[in-house]
Amino acid sequence: MSAQPLLAVKGIDAFYGTSQALFGLDLEVRAGQVMALIGRNGAGKSTTMRTLMGLLPAAAGEISLAGRPLSGAAPYIAARRGLGYVPEDRQIFTAHTVEENLEIAEKPGTDGRRLWTIQGVYDLFPILRERRHGAAGRLSGGEQQMLAIARTLMGNPDILLLDEPSEGLAPIIVDQIAEVVLSFRRAGLTVLLAEQNMHFCLRVATDVTVISKGSAVFRGDVETFRVNDDVKRHHLTA
Numbered sequence: 001m002s003a004q005p006l007l008a009v010k011g012i013d014a015f016y017g018t019s020q021a022l023f024g025l026d027l028e029v030r031a032g033q034v035m036a037l038i039g040r041n042g043a044g045k046s047t048t049m050r051t052l053m054g055l056l057p058a059a060a061g062e063i064s065l066a067g068r069p070l071s072g073a074a075p076y077i078a079a080r081r082g083l084g085y086v087p088e089d090r091q092i093f094t095a096h097t098v099e100e101n102l103e104i105a106e107k108p109g110t111d112g113r114r115l116w117t118i119q120g121v122y123d124l125f126p127i128l129r130e131r132r133h134g135a136a137g138r139l140s141g142g143e144q145q146m147l148a149i150a151r152t153l154m155g156n157p158d159i160l161l162l163d164e165p166s167e168g169l170a171p172i173i174v175d176q177i178a179e180v181v182l183s184f185r186r187a188g189l190t191v192l193l194a195e196q197n198m199h200f201c202l203r204v205a206t207d208v209t210v211i212s213k214g215s216a217v218f219r220g221d222v223e224t225f226r227v228n229d230d231v232k233r234h235h236l237t238a
């Protein structure tokens, strides 16, 4: 394992107006990890993602990517530097076809390579190949989630940020998304996954950061987390 984390977040604070949502949050993601950011509703998972992407400013602290500062960067810079964000609300272009959504998002990775192609993402999500000429707005919720992930892959990110990919989906679809995240894990793609669904996290993650009231309260590998009933009881159960 390399000494330097791919993504390092140190002591970040974030606010919505005067209301503070993150309190000195620390987070590290190393290359090849599937890091689950687990926390209750309102714990600050989405806020962490938004702050990483530059959609919300960090009022304090530092963010660095591959050893270079990222704090204060605009969202398009964060994307160019290798962060690929799949927001909770998916934000696909509903009036465009599935294929147009993918074409719009195509860009080389930070190393100039284009590992992901339209055919590659169709192989990962065959249903999108079937629906490729249809309007994205006509897809089911699960298919829209798949399209949101596929579209982000088209940007060849170094780190994939997935915000609650299982939210609101039927168990069979959640299962398919879990299989896809597991395939990323096998391929060595680095993932930061915000989730409330503990079962999903335990299945796909290599490592866990538990967030509670805007701060990290546990960091460790998934096996250490699995047996830590104290953390689960105090910070995760309702």
Ligand SMILES: Nc1ncnc2c1ncn2[C@@H]1O[C@H](COP(=O)(O)OP(=O)(O)OP(=O)(O)O)[C@@H](O)[C@H]1O
Binding pocket: 016, 019, 020, 021, 039, 040, 041, 042, 043, 044, 045, 046, 047, 048, 196
């Ligand atoms: N746009 C907003 N304006 C004001 N406060 C917000 C906004 N978005 C989130 N918050 C507040 O910030 C805190 C963290 O919310 P956040 O959405 O990051 O939590 P979360 O862990 O992602 O949970 P959820 O599953 O509900 O998205 C909460 O107290 C929430 O009410």
